Amino acid sequence: MRVARRRFVAAGAGAFMVALFRGVGAQSDEKAIPVIARKFVFLPNQITLERGEPVVLEFTAPEVVMGFNVPALKLRTDIVPGQVARLRLVPEQEGTFDFLCDVFCGDGHEGMSGHLIVVARAA
Amino acid sequence: MHGNIDRRDFLRLAGLGGVAFASGLSGCADLAATRTRDFHFVQLSDSHWGFNGPAVNPEAATTLKRAVAAVNALSQPPDFIVFTGDLTHTTDDPQVRRTRLREFKAIVAELDVRDIRFLPGEHDASLDRGEAFQEFFGPTHYSFDYKDVHFVAVDNVSDPGARVGNEQLAWLAADLDKLDKEAPIVVLTHRPLFDLAPQWDWATRDGEQVLAILMPHEYVTVFYGHIHQEHHYMTGHIPHYAAKSLIFPLPVAGSQPKREPLRWDPAHPFQDLGFREITGGGGATPFAVHELPLGGA
Structure with a gap:
């Protein structure tokens, strides 16, 4: 796990500390954020995180295989129906980052996108 | 070098290439023989037959037919035609x-x-x-030769995750390995093979591996579709040319928040729709690309 964590830190150019999990429960110090990927929308499609706060994004797709991709952060996962895909991360850079579904899922796929918004941590 | 090619630069280069070509071979018996190896073909792309969206194209039922008529009306018929994907608009219903x-x-x-x-x-x-x-159309990836040029059709769409995949990558490497490194190659594909705009899904997941296979070859040109607009770009020595659509134009990547089609302008019907003629024979002289609008001049 440490190796994977280091790899993602490098890939994310220091913007995020990230580890990718599948089928592993969230740890107690992390904030879990459920995200549903359905035709043709992410729910929610705006995900606000606080800088420095560990979170785990927990994806489910009730219909077909979807993809979650934040290209600017080189952060992605497939979302397979019947499974929970988890992306564990600690945002280190404030800003707004586009995300999209990068697995073609039908007529409406092109509009399936959203924003990851990282804000300063509340005092 | 990676970057956009200005259209004027391209035409200037093509023109200079033509001058060098003519002067270098003037009086040479090879000249006529070499010129007869030139040919021209037409690229059509992204007709999305079955699309229904009056706000972006109220003429969806006639646009492809209009393109067919326009190609048939060319003063010089092309040697052949390539259609670089999204022939039809998607549907969940297999029938x-x-x-x-x-x-x-x-x-x-x-x-x-x-x-x-x-x-x-x-x-x-x-x-x-x-x-x-x-x-309806046979294999999704294949190669063929026309005169001196080796054409390769690369499928980066049958995998919904936009991967070419290891099997096709191995096929591509073996197919090109048979060629001399100076043999002219044209790659036809649907998605951009480079990261044009990953935030709009304008990329191929393993496109970098395709480019690594192409890079040792000296004369490679890529023609593709997907982005519904003319676009020229260089990855190293390889030019990539995106074609206009035959159903609706898309905006320049990042120019608006959403990747939504540009709306139909009744004052300029068929604006920014079209196809292209491509002329050349490969090798050191670049292909000449001539864009033809569907809505008239």
Whole structure:
């Protein structure tokens, strides 16, 4: 796990500390954020995180295989129906980052996108 | 070097290439023989047959037919035609998909030129991994030779995750390995092979591996579709040319928040729709690309 964590830190150019999990429960110090990927929308499609706060994004797709991709952060996962895909991360850079579904899922796929918004941590 | 090619630069280079070509071989017996190796072909792309959206194209039922008529009206018929994907608009219904492919095939059968090479786009092939497309048009990746040029059709859409995949990568490497490194190569594909705009899904997941296979070859040119607009770009020594659509234009990447089609302008019907003629013989002289609007001059 440490190796994977280091790899993602490098890939994310220091913007995020990230580890990718599948089928592993969230740890107690992390904030879990459920995200549903359905035709043709992410729910929610705006995900606000606080800088420095560990979170785990927990994806489910009730219909077909979807993809979650934040290209600017080189952060992605497939979302397979019947499974929970988890992306564990600690945002280190404030800003707004586009995300999209990068697995073609039908007529409406092109509009399936959203924003990851990282804000300063509340005092 | 990676970067956009200015259209004027391209034409200037093509023109200079022509001058050097003519002067270098002037009086040489090879000149006439070499020139006869030139040819021209037409690229059509992204007709999305079956699309229904009056706000972006109220003439969706006639636009492809208009393109067929325009190609048939060219003063010099092309040697052959390539169609770089999204022949039809996607549907979840396998029968409707086949109906659209059948209708599309009937419409393009009206083209006077019979030698037509088809590639799938994600709208044709991603929901069934190319099954219906292959029923109508055969393999989704293949190669062929025309005169001195080796053409390769690369499928980056049958995998809904936009991967070419290890099997096709191995096939591509073996196919090109048979060629001299100076042999002219044209790559036809649907999605950009480079990261044009990953935030809009304008990329190929393993496109970098395709480019690594192409890079040792000296004269490679890529023609593709997907982004519904003319676009020129260089990855190293390899030029990439995106074609206009035959259904609706898309905005420049990042120019608006959403990747939504540009709306139909009744004052300028068919604006920014079109196809292109490509002339040359490969090798050191770049292909000349001539864009032809569907809405008239």
